[in-house]
Every structure is written in C-alpha cells, then in structure tokens.
Amino acid sequence: MDDHLTDEEIQDILDGNRSQVETSRKHHLETCDTCQQTLNQYRALYAHLESDTGFKLPKHFAKSVVAKLTSESSSPFSFPATELIIIVAGVAIALGAAFLFVDLKPFFNSIARISLPRLGFNASFMAPIKNMLSDLNGSLILLPFAGLALLSVALFDRFIHKIKHQKMPL
C-alpha cells in the first residue's frame, strides 16, 4: 500500500482525465486512506479555486466604458481630432517658416513660368498670381505664431484630457 497515487494522477482524476490513470491505480485510491485524504484535499482546493468572489466590477462599468468611448471618438475608424490639429499646426509652422526665412519668389516664378503655360493659362492670368505670391513672401510672420498657438492649444487640450480620464469614475 506504499505506492500512493502521485499528485498528477489525483489531479487527472479530478480533471476528468480518468482514462490517463490505470485501473489498478484507481483501485488503490479506493482502498488507501492516505490517497483518499490527498484526494479530499485536492477536492477542497478545486472548490476554492472555482469560487468567483472578489472579481466584481462596478455595476455601471459597461456604461462608463461606452461613455469614455463616446467622449473620445464616435467611430472605431475615425481619425483622432487632436492628431489632426497637431498635423495642421505642424504644416502651418513649416510653411510659415519657409515664407519667413526663404526667398521663394524665384521658386514661384519658375513654377509659374514652367507649369502654368502648359496648363493653358496665359500671361494675363499669371500676373495676379505672381503678384499675390510676391506680396505674401516675407509678410507671413504671423503664420508661424498662429501655428505655435494652435499647437499649444492642442497640447494643452491633450494634457487636460489625460488628467480628466486618468482616473475615470466607474
């Protein structure tokens, strides 16, 4: 009677994998007090492991997740607004800096000279465009500042949003 069932054999029996335990071993289990005691201990352990206490989420958990979702975006495939604002601000700053620090007049003149006649536009059409581009050059100092302001607002918005949703009441 010393050849007791191993822990694995007893667990196999309790898991319903009885076929993996030989018949002679099952017979031993039925007649051995030590193995019966081990079996009972495992049974009790299984019962405790199956106890579903201590896992409760708040009653309105599902609603709060959906509310958070709604506040962030309306569709799973929508483009995040904050990212869009940051991109727009970035482009505006880049363009503003280009207009401010680089003399783009020769560049626009070349573009106008090469491209517009090919597209069928004549000189009288091109003249006001050229003038407009020339006027813009160097006078867009406000653009980068506007871009920076936009970027600051976007980052501030993100910061506030993060704080607000860091600990969402559930």
Next chain:
Amino acid sequence: MAESRQLIDRIKSGDHSAFQTLIESYQRLVSHIVFRAILNASDRQDICQDVFLKVYQNIGGFRFESKVSTWIARIAYNTCINYLQKKKVPLFDDHAFEDETLDSVSGQSRLPDAIAEGKDTASRLQTEIEALDVGYRTILTLYHLDEMSYAEIGKIMNLPEGSVKSYLFRARKQLRKKLLIQYQREEL
C-alpha cells in the same frame, strides 16, 4: 456563434449599445484575468477599461478565426503582461517554487484534512495564489473559473497545451503544499 457575429457586425458599424452588450457579456471573464494578474487593486478597473477600449479599437480586424471569448481573453492577458513587464514582474519563475516539503516537517498521512476543514482557507488560498507568478495565476483562473480547455488557454497565453497542463498541475500541487505547511506549522 451567429449571435456573436451579429453583435460584432453591429459594433463594427458604430453601434455603441451593441458594444455595451458585449462588455456586459465578457466583463466577468476580463475581471477574472485582470484581477488575478494585477495585484495592485487601484489599477485593476483602469486596466479592465483599457482592455475593452482595445477590443473596440481592434474589432475591425476580428475575423472569427477564434471564439470571441478567446480573443478578448487574449487581449486582456496581453494588456496585463504589458503592464507587468513595465514593472519587470516575471511570468513563470520556477524559483518561486521553494523546496520546502511537508515530509521535512512531519508525516503527511497524519495531517488532518486541513484544507477541507480550515476556516480561513479562502483567504489563505488567496494569499498563496498571489504568491504565484502571473502565468500560473492566469492558468488557474482560466481553467477553474472560466472553464477553458488546455487548448483555449494555450491560444490565449501563446503556450503549447502540454505546458498549460504541466503549469496547471504544478500550481495546484504548490498551493496544496503551501496550505498544508501553514496548517502544519500552526499545529506544532
């Protein structure tokens, strides 16, 4: 399965009430995984919330190649693992299984049926479960609380079935041993 497919299709088309239904159906499963994996109680709800937000963000790519429960459980497990990896918590650390044996204290056969009779077994067991590594805790949870098969657990945790079974057996053996040692010490 057809119901799940309908529900998922409604969520994909932007129906938030369908998503709420999905959360209500699977929040028990997610809470089992998260609450067992994350020992810091103040982080648990936020992580559960993150899990469902990830479910929503990734639902467009769900192709019913696995059960919805398996897919959601996998997201929950991976979210917990990412959280724990940032804190450098081991997943399966065999060193946690100490060499302390019952036989070194006294004869096992003379022990009373401590686990079955013990008044505080639930709280003691909880303490011992928390002492196990997260991998063992998750396997115990998915098998005993969510009644998942070795194959499903393997898919969720990216482990072979044999490893799942082996880890499960080892964890239960360790728990029984730890509980008995506690009761035995009290008797002495």
